[in-house]
Amino acid sequence: xxxxxxxxxxxxxxxxxxxxxKIIVWILGVGLFSAGFVxxxxxxxxxxxxxGMYETLKNPAMIAMVGPTPVETAADYTLGxxxxxxxLLFCGLFAMIMSVLHVVSHTRKExxxxxxxxxxxxxxxxxxxxxxxxxxxxxxNALLALFIGGVMMSFGAxxxxxxxxxxxxxxxxxxxxxxxGIALVMAQIMPSSSSATGSALGIVGLLYxxxxxxxxxxxxxxxxxxxxxxxxxxxxxxxxxxPLIFALIFSxxxxxxxxxxxxxxxxxxxxxxxxxGRGNAKKSLLSVRGLFTKINKGVMIGWLVAFVIMGVAYGSxxxxxxxxxESNEMxxxxxxQSGVSIEESFTGTIMMVMIVLVSILPIVIVNKxxxxxxxxxxxxxxxxxxxxGQLYWTSIGLxxxxxxxxxxxxxxxxxxxxxxxxxxxxxxxxxxxxxAGYNFLPSVLFFTGLAALALGWVPKLGKLVYFYLGYxxxxxxxxxxxxxxxxxxxxxxxxxxxxxxxxxFDAPIFITMTVISIALMVIGYLGYSRRDxxxxx
Numbered sequence: 133x134x135x136x137x138x139x140x141x142x143x144x145x146x147x148x149x150x151x152x153x154k155i156i157v158w159i160l161g162v163g164l165f166s167a168g169f170v171x172x173x174x175x176x177x178x179x180x181x182x183x184g185m186y187e188t189l190k191n192p193a194m195i196a197m198v199g200p201t202p203v204e205t206a207a208d209y210t211l212g213x214x215x216x217x218x219x220l221l222f223c224g225l226f227a228m229i230m231s232v233l234h235v236v237s238h239t240r241k242e243x244x245x246x247x248x249x250x251x252x253x254x255x256x257x258x259x260x261x262x263x264x265x266x267x268x269x270x271x272x273n274a275l276l277a278l279f280i281g282g283v284m285m286s287f288g289a290x291x292x293x294x295x296x297x298x299x300x301x302x303x304x305x306x307x308x309x310x311x312x313g314i315a316l317v318m319a320q321i322m323p324s325s326s327s328a329t330g331s332a333l334g335i336v337g338l339l340y341x342x343x344x345x346x347x348x349x350x351x352x353x354x355x356x357x358x359x360x361x362x363x364x365x366x367x368x369x370x371x372x373x374x375p376l377i378f379a380l381i382f383s384x385x386x387x388x389x390x391x392x393x394x395x396x397x398x399x400x401x402x403x404x405x406x407x408x409g410r411g412n413a414k415k416s417l418l419s420v421r422g423l424f425t426k427i428n429k430g431v432m433i434g435w436l437v438a439f440v441i442m443g444v445a446y447g448s449x450x451x452x453x454x455x456x457x458e459s460n461e462m463x464x465x466x467x468x469q470s471g472v473s474i475e476e477s478f479t480g481t482i483m484m485v486m487i488v489l490v491s492i493l494p495i496v497i498v499n500k501x502x503x504x505x506x507x508x509x510x511x512x513x514x515x516x517x518x519x520x521g522q523l524y525w526t527s528i529g530l531x532x533x534x535x536x537x538x539x540x541x542x543x544x545x546x547x548x549x550x551x552x553x554x555x556x557x558x559x560x561x562x563x564x565x566x567x568a569g570y571n572f573l574p575s576v577l578f579f580t581g582l583a584a585l586a587l588g589w590v591p592k593l594g595k596l597v598y599f600y601l602g603y604x605x606x607x608x609x610x611x612x613x614x615x616x617x618x619x620x621x622x623x624x625x626x627x628x629x630x631x632x633x634x635x636x637f638d639a640p641i642f643i644t645m646t647v648i649s650i651a652l653m654v655i656g657y658l659g660y661s662r663r664d665x666x667x668x669x
Contacts, residue, residue, distance in 0.1 A: 134257075135257055135258075136257045136258050136259045136260070136391075136395065137257045137259055137260050137263050138255065138256060138257035138260060139254075139255060139256045139257060139260055140257060140260035140261075140263045140264045140267075141264075142256075143251070143256065143260055143261060143264035144264040144267055144268060146264075147238065147264055147265065147268045148268065148271075151268070155272055155275075158230060158234075158272060158276070159272065159275055159276050159279055160279075162223070162226055162227055162230060162276060162304070163276055163279040163280050163283060164283070165223065165226070166219060166223040166226075166280045166300075166301075166304055167279075167280045167281075167283035167284045167297075167300075167301070168283065169215075169219070170211075170215065170284060170287040170289050170292060171287065171289075173211060173214060173215050173218075174211060174289055176214075177211045177214065182206065182209050182210070182211070182214060183206040183207075183209070185209070185214055185218075186201075186203070186206040186209040186214075187206065188449065189201070189217060189218070194445075194448070194449070195347050195348050196344035196345075196347060196348050196445075197344070197445050198217060198218055198221055198222070199217065199220070199221045199343070199347055199360075199363045200347050200351045200354075200363075201213060201216075201217045201366070201369070202366050202369050202370050203369060210290075210291040210368065210369075211289060211290055211291045211292065212289075212291035212292050212293065212296055212367065212368025212369070213291070213368055213369045215292070215368070216296070216300060216363070216366065216367045216368050216369070220300060220303060220304070220362060220363045220365075220367065221359075221362060221363045223280075223304050223307075224303060224304050224307030224308075224359070224362030224363065225307070225336070225340065225359070225362075227273065227276065227304045227305070227307045227308035227311065228307045228308055228310060228311030228336055228359070229311065229333065229336060230308065230311075231269050231272075231273065231308040231309065231311035231312040231315065232311045232312070232314065232315040232329065232332045232333055232336065233315075233329065234265075234268075234269055234272075234312070234315075235265055235266065235269055235311075235312045235315035235316055235319065236315050236318075236319055236325055236328050236329045236332065237325070238261070238265040238268070239261060239262050239265050239315075239316065239319045240319035240320075240322070240324070240325040240328045241325035242261070243325070243399060243400060244324060244325045244400070248261055248399065249399065252399075258394075258395070259391055259394055259395065262316060262319075262390070262391065262394060263391075265316075266312060266316060266387060269308070269309070269312040270309055270312070272308070273304075273305040273306070273308035273309050273312075274305055276301070276304065276305050276308065277298075277301035277302045277304060277305030277306075278301060279301070280297075280300060280301035280304055280305075281297045281298040281300065281301035281302070282297075282301075284297035284300060284301070285297045291368055292368065293368060295371055296367040296368035296369075296371055297367070299365050299367040299371055299373065300365075300367040300368070302365075302373075302376060303361075303362050303363070303365045303367065303375075303376065304362070306361070306362070306376050306379040306380070306383075307359070307361075307362040307379075309379065309380075309383045310358050310359075310361070310379050310382060310383055310386075311332075311336065312383070313382065313383040313385075313386030313387055313390070314332050314335055314336070314358075314386060315328070315329075315332045316386065316387060316390040317386050317389055317390045317393065318331045318332040318335070319332075319390070320390055320393035320394045320397060320402065320403065321393065321402055321403045321404055322402045322404055323401070323402035323404055323405060323406040324402070324406070327402075327404075327406075328402075330430075336359070339357055339358060339359040339360075340359060342357055343357045343359050343360045346360075347360075355375070355378075358378075358379065358382055360375075361375035361376065361378050361379045361382075362375075420513075420518055420522045420523060420526045421526050421529075421530075424501075424526050424527060424530055425530065427500065427504065428497050428500060428530060428534075431493070431496060431497075431500075432493065432497070432534055435492070435493040435496075435534075435538065436493075436534075436537060436538060436541055438489075439486070439489070439490060439538050439541045439542040439545070440541050440542070440545045441545075442486060442489065442542065442545075443486065443541065443542045443543070443544070443545030443546035443547075443548075443549065444545050444546075444549045446482050446485075446486065446546055446549075446550075447545065447546045447547070447548065447549025447550040447552075447553065448549055448553055450475060450478070450549075450550040450553050450554050475550070475554070475559050475560055476559070476560065476564075476633045476634045477634050479546075479550075479560065479564070479565065479568055479633060479634075480568065480631030480632065480633065480634045480635070481631065482546070483543065483546070483565075483568045483569055483571075483572065483631070483632075484572065484608055484626055484631060485605070486542045486543075486546065486569075487539065487542070487569065487572040487575060487576060487626075488601060488604070488605040488626070489542075490535060490538035490539055490542055490576060491535070491575065491576050491579045491580075491601055492598070492601070493531075493534045493535065493538055494531035494532065494534055494535045494576060494579065494580040494583065495531075495579055495580065495583045495594075495597050495598065495601070497527060497530050497531040497534055498527055498528065498531050498580060498583035498584055498587055498594070499583060499587070499594045499595070500527070501523065501524070501527040501587060502587055502591040502592075502594060502666070505591075505665060505666060506666050510523070510665075514665065520660060520661050521657065521661065524584075524587075524588075524656075524657050524660045524661070525657070527587075528580065528584055528653055531580050531583070531584075532577065532580060535573070535576040535577070535580060536573070538576075539569045539570055539572070539573060539576065540566070540569070542569060543565045543566050543568065543569030543570070544562065544565065544566060546565055546569075547560070547561075547562045547564070547565025547566065548562065550565070560633065564632075564633050567632055567633065567637075568631075568632040568633055571629065571630070571631075571632045571637060571642070572626065572629055573642075573646075574629065574641075574642055574645035574646045574649060575625050575626050575629060575645070577645070577646055577649035577650070578625050578645060578648065578649045578652070579597060579600075579601055579625075580649065580653070581648070581649040581650070581651070581652030581653045581656070582597045582600065582652060583597045584652060584653045584656035584657070585652045585653075585655055585656040585659075586656070587656055587659075587660060588655065588656030588657060588658065588659030588660035588661075588663070589655075589656070589659035589663065591666060592666075603624065604624035604625055604626055604627075605624075605626075607620075607621060607623065607624040607627065608621075608624050608626045608627060625645075628641055628645065629641060629642075629645070
């Protein structure tokens with residue numbers, strides 16, 4: 133037994149030395165996102181905000197999104213209860229996803245790349261790598277839990293107790309550990325790192341969907357769902373530590389199963405065979421467009437389905453919107469404008485939120501070209517008569533198409549659901565929602581252009597576009613509350629675009645931003661056509 137895990141401690145120390153920057157970003161990013169919004173929630177809770185939020189979150193669609201609460205009356209709905217109710221599930225989900233990606237990249241991916249074989253050529257146990265990776269992930273999530281608890285306690289907010297804060301952090305930490313256990317098992321079963329990542333994330337997604345159904349129909353059934361153990365602890369209300377015991381038992385069993393599976397398989401192989409491809413490739417793969425569509429098909433379908441679900445979820449809120457917005461001054465600042473209906477004000481803000489999410493997909497597709505390039509997947513294509521222009525503009529075209537399709541699905545699902553729940557009281561039709569969505573098309577094109585610019589000149593900085601996207605979103609979403617100077621607000625690209633239907637369409641802005649976006653794509657092409665191809669990055 134010792135031989136299997138020999139020198140795991142050396143690998144563990146090496147991993148900490150290698151990953152320390154990633155660990156800091158991981159803990160600070162997830163930790164501050166999880167614990168850093170207490171002050172904002174205090175503003176929401178003022179006046180009748182707690183009661184309004186409680187009534188809104190009783191909507192079955194919202195329960196399916198964020199989970200249930202043990203609070204039975206609005207009078208008992210405290211700041212702590214609201215914070216845990218809205219934040220805990222998604223924070224746990226983020227921690228779980230991070231752990232899945234980390235474990236697979238340090239186990240099966242390194243095995244696929246041949247690094248594990250190199251490590252095993254020394255006096256290292258056959259399963260030392262998996263043990264070291266798992267312990268590293270546990271340590272990271274433990275530090276994350278303590279960090280979250282400490283940050284929440286530092287606010288000294290009413291009803292944010294010390295025990296509740298520690299339980300809140302521990303729930304998120306255990307969610308990450310559960311995700312790591314799932315990932316380690318799938319890394320043994322699946323034939324490659326990509327399939328291990330996909331299957332593990334698929335299981336996480338399935339757990340989320342299943343818990344949405346049980347939370348709405350019978351919350352008692354949610355206790356058998358590993359993801360539900362994150363929020364069924366009910367910090368700041370019941371402070372129930374028992375679900376974390378279930379999470380611990382599940383994680384231990386998952387690790388034991390994973391080590392048993394790893395010990396019985398050959399290196400580089402999985403228990404599920406790789407699916408055999410077609411005997412003859414489809415004719416569509418003879419073109420660059422067909423090839424790139426095939427490469428991006430999975431991520432495109434996944435995101436487009438997510439846009440529909442997101443639109444339906446937001447649309448279902450319209451039925452309870454009047455009560456909620458009128459109960460809280462902060463919400464009025466965010467969603468209300470004088471002279472227009474609350475539905476129109478809400479639509480303008482929510483559409484901006486949805487378009488920010490839609491913008492992610494084109495960025496992913498543009499960055500995918502560099503990913504394929506750096507992994508040497510395009511090397512054989514370079515030797516053919518296919519030009520760089522074909523590769524570049526095909527990716528850009530696919531990104532623009534995905535943006536157009538994303539806006540269509542997000543706006544139509546939002547509008548269709550909103551109109552159905554408002555019934556006869558609806559003041560908007562589906563055309564209003566589609567117009568409000570496509571009004572933000574220049575911002576989607578702008579982010580596509582930024583990604584294209586990075587791809588052409590400094591491809592390794594392509595991920596910085598995500599940071600600017602997040603910055604723009606935060607500035608627009610909270611700008612009305614923070615009362616920021618206009619010049620500062622204009623540093624976010626969406627601030628230049630009027631929010632329809634409460635504002636009028638601005639053709640000069642629409643055309644100017646579209647032209648700038650196209651110019652960025654052209655400049656990106658000039659760089660892409662001249663720079664050296666990056667291989668093995």
